[in-house]
Amino acid sequence: MSETAPILSAPVPSAPVLSVRGLTRTYDTAGGGLTVLRGVDLDVRPGEVVGLIGPSGSGKSSLLHAAGLLEHPTSGEVRIDGHEMGHLPDNARTRVRLGAIGFVYQFHHLLPEFDARDNVALPLRIAGVGREAARARAEELLTKLGLADRLTHQPAQLSGGERQRVAVARALANRPRLLLADEPTGNLDPATSQTVFEALHDLVKSTGVAALIATHNMELAGHMDRVFALKDGHLEERPAESHAY
Numbered sequence: 001m002s003e004t005a006p007i008l009s010a011p012v013p014s015a016p017v018l019s020v021r022g023l024t025r026t027y028d029t030a031g032g033g034l035t036v037l038r039g040v041d042l043d044v045r046p047g048e049v050v051g052l053i054g055p056s057g058s059g060k061s062s063l064l065h066a067a068g069l070l071e072h073p074t075s076g077e078v079r080i081d082g083h084e085m086g087h088l089p090d091n092a093r094t095r096v097r098l099g100a101i102g103f104v105y106q107f108h109h110l111l112p113e114f115d116a117r118d119n120v121a122l123p124l125r126i127a128g129v130g131r132e133a134a135r136a137r138a139e140e141l142l143t144k145l146g147l148a149d150r151l152t153h154q155p156a157q158l159s160g161g162e163r164q165r166v167a168v169a170r171a172l173a174n175r176p177r178l179l180l181a182d183e184p185t186g187n188l189d190p191a192t193s194q195t196v197f198e199a200l201h202d203l204v205k206s207t208g209v210a211a212l213i214a215t216h217n218m219e220l221a222g223h224m225d226r227v228f229a230l231k232d233g234h235l236e237e238r239p240a241e242s243h244a245y
């Protein structure tokens, strides 16, 4: 597969990048069914940074996992670029996930034996991009993230904030349509969180990727385009400047 191979057929005109409708998620537990999502609707459009807040255990990760095609919801629809994902066979869902969706987690999950550039190039190499082209793309992204002088540093030689910026670059390497981030700054001090968020935010705006970011950081949530709180399994949009739980 080349870097430009289409992952999905053409986007449905004017469809959001991510569209979730009537999403429910019930886990089987020893104590019986545990329902954490009770009918979630959400759209995220190109270039939008949408925040997801809510107390621990409210279902933020569950929503991201369903939106990112890592898990099937119990019911409801997940559409990417207007295409319903629920009926796709697993190999097609995996292909969409690898090509159209980028993930950033609280912990960077970088490979310790690879330097920053090769960590970012890895998803491109997996997608079949040649070594030099993959490295060039990695350098371009790392430079945009202010890491031009850290290309050959291994993760252990980077600060926490630098590692998270490398993780952001890796998530965007394949030019995904959708970026999903689960507490991307949850492990960082407030000043570093701000730096990482600003870098991520600028890249979202300049690339037009659609971003959904789960966070406990209300300061950062205040800088997002829209913010939704998960409460009792439902999403409630929070008006600007009042992103409180």
Ligand SMILES: Nc1ncnc2c1ncn2[C@@H]1O[C@H](COP(=O)(O)OP(=O)(O)OP(=O)(O)O)[C@@H](O)[C@H]1O
Pocket (backbone or CB within 6 Å): 027, 028, 029, 034, 036, 054, 055, 056, 057, 058, 059, 060, 061, 062, 063
């Ligand atoms: N595989 C699973 N099996 C059973 N219960 C689960 C499973 N995954 C999550 N849960 C439960 O579902 C609820 C929601 O979990 P989830 O991780 O989505 O919340 P969260 O809002 O992301 O929390 P946090 O902010 O702490 O990361 C929690 O009560 C959790 O224990």
